[in-house]
Amino acid sequence: MSFLDKLTEKSWEPAGAVAAATAAAGPASRHAAQKTALGIFLVIISVVFLLFFLTFITHSQYPGFEALAGEPWMPFSNTSQLWLNTLFLGLSSAALHAALVGARRGMANFTILAMVAAVFFAIQFVLAQLWLWRDLTAMGYGLAENPANSYFYLLTAVHGLHLLGGLVVLFRATLLLWQGQGLERIQASLSLCATYWHYLLGLWLVLFALMASSPETYQTIAALCGLEG
Amino acid sequence: MTHVAIADQPEEEEHHPTSFIAKYIWSQDHKVIAIQYTIVAMFVGLVALVLSGFMRLQLGFPDTFSFINPNTYLQFMTMHGMIMVIYLLTALLLGGFGNYLIPLMVGTRDMVFPYLNMLSFWMYFLSVLVLLASFFVPGGPTGAGWTLYPPQAILQGTPGADWGIVFMIASLAIFIIAFTMGGLNYVTTILQARTHGMTLMRMPLTLWGIFTASLMGLLAFPALLVSAIMLGLDLLAGTSFFMPALVSLGEQLDHTGGSPLLFQHLFWFFGHPEVYIVALPAFGMVSDVLSTHARKNIFGYRMMVWAIVIIAGLSFIVWAHHMYVSGMNLNFGFFFATTTLIIAVPTALKVYNWVLTLWRGNIHLNTPMLFAIGFIFTFTHGGLSGLFLGNVIVDVPLADTYFVVAHFHMVMGVSTVMVLFAAIYHWYPLVTGRMLHEGMGKIHFWLTFLGTYAVFLPMHYLGFLGVPRRYFSMGDTAFMPESAQTLNASISVFAIIVMVIQVIFLVNLVWSLKNGPRAPRNPWGATSLEWQTPVMPPAHGNWGHALPRVHRWAYDYSVPGAAEDFIPQNVPQEGSGRPDDGGQEEVKA
Numbered sequence: 001m002s003f004l005d006k007l008t009e010k011s012w013e014p015a016g017a018v019a020a021a022t023a024a025a026g027p028a029s030r031h032a033a034q035k036t037a038l039g040i041f042l043v044i045i046s047v048v049f050l051l052f053f054l055t056f057i058t059h060s061q062y063p064g065f066e067a068l069a070g071e072p073w074m075p076f077s078n079t080s081q082l083w084l085n086t087l088f089l090g091l092s093s094a095a096l097h098a099a100l101v102g103a104r105r106g107m108a109n110f111t112i113l114a115m116v117a118a119v120f121f122a123i124q125f126v127l128a129q130l131w132l133w134r135d136l137t138a139m140g141y142g143l144a145e146n147p148a149n150s151y152f153y154l155l156t157a158v159h160g161l162h163l164l165g166g167l168v169v170l171f172r173a174t175l176l177l178w179q180g181q182g183l184e185r186i187q188a189s190l191s192l193c194a195t196y197w198h199y200l201l202g203l204w205l206v207l208f209a210l211m212a213s214s215p216e217t218y219q220t221i222a223a224l225c226g227l228e229g
Numbered sequence: 230m231t232h233v234a235i236a237d238q239p240e241e242e243e244h245h246p247t248s249f250i251a252k253y254i255w256s257q258d259h260k261v262i263a264i265q266y267t268i269v270a271m272f273v274g275l276v277a278l279v280l281s282g283f284m285r286l287q288l289g290f291p292d293t294f295s296f297i298n299p300n301t302y303l304q305f306m307t308m309h310g311m312i313m314v315i316y317l318l319t320a321l322l323l324g325g326f327g328n329y330l331i332p333l334m335v336g337t338r339d340m341v342f343p344y345l346n347m348l349s350f351w352m353y354f355l356s357v358l359v360l361l362a363s364f365f366v367p368g369g370p371t372g373a374g375w376t377l378y379p380p381q382a383i384l385q386g387t388p389g390a391d392w393g394i395v396f397m398i399a400s401l402a403i404f405i406i407a408f409t410m411g412g413l414n415y416v417t418t419i420l421q422a423r424t425h426g427m428t429l430m431r432m433p434l435t436l437w438g439i440f441t442a443s444l445m446g447l448l449a450f451p452a453l454l455v456s457a458i459m460l461g462l463d464l465l466a467g468t469s470f471f472m473p474a475l476v477s478l479g480e481q482l483d484h485t486g487g488s489p490l491l492f493q494h495l496f497w498f499f500g501h502p503e504v505y506i507v508a509l510p511a512f513g514m515v516s517d518v519l520s521t522h523a524r525k526n527i528f529g530y531r532m533m534v535w536a537i538v539i540i541a542g543l544s545f546i547v548w549a550h551h552m553y554v555s556g557m558n559l560n561f562g563f564f565f566a567t568t569t570l571i572i573a574v575p576t577a578l579k580v581y582n583w584v585l586t587l588w589r590g591n592i593h594l595n596t597p598m599l600f601a602i603g604f605i606f607t608f609t610h611g612g613l614s615g616l617f618l619g620n621v622i623v624d625v626p627l628a629d630t631y632f633v634v635a636h637f638h639m640v641m642g643v644s645t646v647m648v649l650f651a652a653i654y655h656w657y658p659l660v661t662g663r664m665l666h667e668g669m670g671k672i673h674f675w676l677t678f679l680g681t682y683a684v685f686l687p688m689h690y691l692g693f694l695g696v697p698r699r700y701f702s703m704g705d706t707a708f709m710p711e712s713a714q715t716l717n718a719s720i721s722v723f724a725i726i727v728m729v730i731q732v733i734f735l736v737n738l739v740w741s742l743k744n745g746p747r748a749p750r751n752p753w754g755a756t757s758l759e760w761q762t763p764v765m766p767p768a769h770g771n772w773g774h775a776l777p778r779v780h781r782w783a784y785d786y787s788v789p790g791a792a793e794d795f796i797p798q799n800v801p802q803e804g805s806g807r808p809d810d811g812g813q814e815e816v817k818a
Contacts, residue, residue: 006429018428022427022428025425028422036420040416043448047451062488065486
C-alpha cells in the first residue's frame, strides 16, 4: 500500500482496499512508534544544523571572516587532532553496533562489554573536544574573536550536547542490563541508540569537513546556494 | 523479540493513578495534561489581553495614564505579541486541543509517550514562569518588539536590554524544548497508534490540521531556536553572529562582522510557518464544527486535506514577504510575492468548501456554529487584506502602518480566537459533562464578533492614512487629520468593551461546571470517535476494555435511508446502528 494510495483513498465510499488493510493492521507496536519518533527527531536535528550551516556559509562571504583552515598557520590546516576525535566517536559507534549484534545473538557478556566500550569512547570524544577548545583558546582563537571561531564552538557544543543526551539513554540501558534485565528488553533501546550514534557520527563528519575547509570551498558552496556576498 | 501493540497491552499495565498528585499534578493522562495546558495558556492569554488594553488606553487617550510611558508601552507591546502568538495560541491549540483530541479521535488510550507528554507540559509551565518573571527583573521585560530584531534588541536604550531579553530568550528556548516533546508525541501518535480501520483519509479534519501543524512546528521552531541561541551568544558572550560593527551611545562596540538581516531571515523562516501552525488546527476544528452543526458532510473532504498539506508546504517558502522593506535583494521580492499569492489558492478553496458545506445544510444556529460562521467572515476579511500586503508594490507604502496591524489581527488573532471559542463551546460537554449556557454564549458571540469589527475595521483606514504602528505617541504630524485621533479613541473604547465582555465567557466556563445542564451522551449527534466513548466525559484509558473499530469516515451526516441523521465512525457499514459489534466479521471479509 503506497503512501499515495493512502492519500487518494475515497474514504466516503464503502470500505476499499486501504480501509481493509488498516482494519487488519491496527495500532503499531511500541518499538515501531519509538522508531518513528527517533526518525522525526533526527530530521529536527538535521534542520537545526542545516540552518546553522546556511548561516555559516552566508557569514563566510562577509568581509572580516577568517576561516579556521586554508593558510598553513591556521589551526585546522593540521587536522590530526580532529581525526583523533573522529576516531573516538567512530569507535564508540562501532562498539554500539557490536553490542546490538551481540544482543541479537543473545551474548549477554559480550553485549555489556561492548556497551561499556561505547560509553567509554563517547566520553573520550567529549573530553577530547573540550581539549580541542582549550587548545584553540590558548592559541588565541577565542569564542568571540571571529565569527568562524564562534561557529566552531557553537556547533561542536550543540553536537556534544546531543551526544550527552544520548549517553543518558545509553547509560540507563547499560544499567538495566547490568541489573540482570533480559537482552530482549534492552535490544529495542540499543537499536535506537545505535541509529542515533551513527547519525551523530555522520553529523560530526559533515561538521568536520565544513570547519576544516578553505575559504575557496566556502565561496564555491555559497555560489552554488546563491548566497554570494 | 515479540512486539505487543500499544492497543493490545493488557489493562493491568496501565495502572490507574489513585493519589491526588498522580491524578491531577504529575499526571500522564493526555486529558489532564490538555486541561493543564488550557488553563495555563488561558491565564497568560488574559495577561496579554490586559497588556493590549493598556496600549489602547495610551493610543486612545494619550498622556492620560501615568504608568504608561514610552518604555512601558514598548514592553506591553512586545509581551502582548509574544504571549498571544506563542504562549497562548500555539500552546492552546496544540498542547490543549491537540492533547485532548488526538488520542480520542484516533481511538487509542493515550499518547504513545505519556511520560514525555507530562514533561512537555511542565517545561511549558516553566517557560511561562520565566516569561512572567521578566516583569519583575530590574529594567522589566524586553521592549524589542515580538520579532526581537538585533541589533536594537540587545543594545542599551531598548527597554529590558539588561535582563528582560535574557529571560525572553531563555523562555523561548524552554518553550521550544517543550513543544518538541509534545509535537513528537502528537505526530507519532497519529502515525502509529490509530485504531483498527482508521485510515489517514478517515481522520476528521481536526486531526489533519493538528497533525500538519505539529509537523510544521517541529520543522519551523528549530529556526527560532537557532536564532535565539545565536542572539543569546551575541548578548552574553560578545560574539558577532548578528551584530555588525557599530557605535552605540557614542562608544564603538566590540562587535564586528555580523548580519542583522540574517536574523530576520531566520526569524521569519520560523515566523511565517508559525502563522499556519496556529491557523491549520483552527481550519481543521472549524471544518468539524461546521459539518456537525450543519448536519452535512464536509464539502470536498479530500481537497480539504490536500489544501492543508499544500498550505503547509508553501508556508515554508514565503517568509521574506515580511521583509520587503528590510533592504534585502529586491529580486527576492518578486519570488516571495508570487509564492505568497499562490497560497491564496488552497486557502480560498477551503473557504469555498466551508461555505458550500453550509449550503442547504440543516443549520443549527447554536453558539459553536455562530462562532464558526463568524470565523468565515473574519478570516475572509483578513485573507483579503493579506492579498494587498503580499504584493511588494502595495506593501511598501503600507508596511509598518495600522493596515498591517489590522490584517494580522483579523487573520491570525480574531479568526483563530473565533475558532477557539467555537471549539470550546463545542467540546466543553465532552470535557466536563455539562453544557455551557446558551444565552450567555450568544451574548458573548455577538458582542465579540461585532466588537472586534469595530476595533479592527477602522484600523485599515488608519493604515491608509499612514498612521505608523508601534508608536507610543503620534505627535504633531501634517498627514494625519484630527479625525484619526477620534477614530483611535473609538477603537480604544470598543477594544475595552470587547475585553470586558470576555468576563461573560469566563463566568460561563466556571458557572456551567456546577450549574450547567447535564450533557447527554453525544449531545451534538457527532460522528467522530471522541464522542463514542463508553462513559462521558471519557475515563482514564478512554475506551474501557476494548478499543473501538472504525468502519467509515467522519462525515456520515444525513445519509439517505439511515435511521438517524448521523452514523458514528464505529458503526459497521451494513450496520443497524449498533456501535462496535460487527467489526470482527468485516476484518475477515
